[in-house]
Amino acid sequence: MKTSTKSVSLFRDRSFALLWTSQSISLLGTQITFVALPLTAVLVLDATPMESGILAALEQLPFLLFGLFVGVMLDRRSRRPILIAANAVRSVALAWIPIAYWLDILTIGQVFAVAFVIGTMSVFFDLAYQSYVPGLVGRERLMEANGKLQVSESVAEVAGPGTAGALISVLSAPVVLIADAMSYVFSTVALMWMPADEPPARSVESDKPTPSVWTSIREGVSVISRHPVLRWCTVAAVATALFYSTVMAVFFLFLIRESGIGPTGVGLIIAVGSAGALCGALLVDRLSRWLGVGLTLVLSLVLPGVGYLVLSNVHGNSAAAVATVAAANFVALFGIPVFDVTVISFRQVMAPDHLLGRVNATVRTFAWGALSLGALLGGVLGTTLGLRQTVLVGAMGLLLPSLILFLSPVRKVRQLDQYTAAVSAPEPDLSSL
Known part of the structure; x- marks a missing residue:
């Protein structure tokens, strides 16, 4: 795979431009599904709070079940074929919802099954994607590539929900899902034109026999546990995922049933919140240079709590209430991409290629496992409280x-490369694990 030079814009690199274009279209469809799938359950199938929590959990549960094993596989195989296969399966699975709706056979169980299949394929795609990008653009341009x-x-998060709300008002939530299915088709075709990648080199000591799956998993876990910044960033990511998912499990129910807001208003609220995420993504590099990486991460994670505290105190379906909820969602989502871009770039810079799949899988498994548990917690609390x-x-x-990051060594980090000496360090001794 070729890499880009710093003097040339990444958008002038055909491979990156193709990747960016395909992902942009696919992400737009995904954001439509973010609104349309839970609204299908709520509006068409009259889902209960517990069923809404289960639906949200099933989308993240596969990371907890399969993430570590997929990480091992990605460190032994080429990543592009996995990307292609995952997108193809997601397209077929998602297309079943509108088909079943048209045939008048759609049930909540089928929606659960589709959510689980899509979540499982997302495990393969997301981990392969994060491991594929460094070889495509070069590690020296990861912050720029991840930022773009x-x-x-x-941008997809801004445009997608508003588009979904408008389309659902005219059509219906299940029918709108066909847009995401088609976006996966486009992304699959585009990925076929991307450059092929080679399986990662195992290590310098390539004459050693291939380690067992469990030994390989422990290698990835050890990198996280022994690295002071990655360890605490992972703890913070897990805590954020747990409580964010608790809120999101009942978010649509809260807006529709507690406040009486309709699909168009819901789409507007999501779009304004996504505009906050866009602002965070645009400003992440500038904020990191101005405040330093550590302080930026600490401050970015204050905002979700503040935003949803405001949300919990909003009543009614007036224009003022909708505006307040939209502003609260803007504040809540501003900091999340700042955190994500920084820690993903740091992880990709720090981890050697033959461990990158497992390092990504370890973090994502813990975080997405927390998303599943948080969704179930939201369903239980929504039912009982x-x-x-x-x-x-x-x-x-x-x-x-x-608070976790403020009290950890992360607060003192000024630049991404401050701790990257771990890349060249010898592989950890696993005998004590």
Whole structure:
């Protein structure tokens, strides 16, 4: 695979431009599904709070079940074929929802099954994607590449929900899902034109026999546990995922049933919140240079808790209430891409290629496992305490990660490369694990 030079814009690199274009279209479809799939459950199938929590959990549960094993596989195989296969399966699975709706045979169980299949394929795609990009652009340009890709995702988050809300008002939530299925088709075709990659080199000592799966998993876990900044960033990411998912499990129910906001208003609220994520993605590099990486991460994780505290105190379906919820969502989502871009870039810079899949898998497994548990927690709390109280509990919990990072060594990090000496360090001794 070729790499780009710093003097040439990444958009002039055909491979990156193709990747960016395909991802931009696919991400737009994904954001439509973010609104349309839960609204299908709520509006068409009259889902309960517990069913909404289960649906949200099933989208993230596969990371907890399969993430570590997929990470091992990615460190032994080429990543591009996995990207292609995962997108093809996601397209077919998602297309079933509108087909079943048209045939009048759609059930909540089928929606659960589709969510689980899509979540499983996302494990393969997301981990392969994060491991494929460094070889495509070169490690020296990862911050730039991840920033551009994050901006694309944030733009999709702005345009997708608003588009979904408008389309659902005219058509129906299940029918709108066909847009995401088609976006996966386009992405699959585009990936076929991307440069092929070679399986990662195992290590310098390539004459050693291939380690067992469990030994390989422990190698990835050890990199995280022994690295002071990655360790605490992972802890903060897990805590954020847990309580963010608690809020999101009842988010649509809260807006529709507690506040009486319709699909168009929901789409507007999501779009304004996504504009906050776009601003965060655009400013991440500048904020990191101005405040330093550590302080930027600490401050970025204060915002979700503050935003959803405001949300928990909003009542009614007035224009002022919708505007307040939209502003709260803007604040809540501003810091998340700042955190994501920085820690993903740091991880990609720090981890050698033959461990990158497992390092990514370890972090994503813990974080997405927390998303699943948080979604179930949101369903339980929504059933027992009520929707508003669940949002309040999640908001209070979201203030915890910023405190964790403030009290950790992360606060003192000024630049991404401050701890990258771990790349050249000898592989950890696993005998004590």
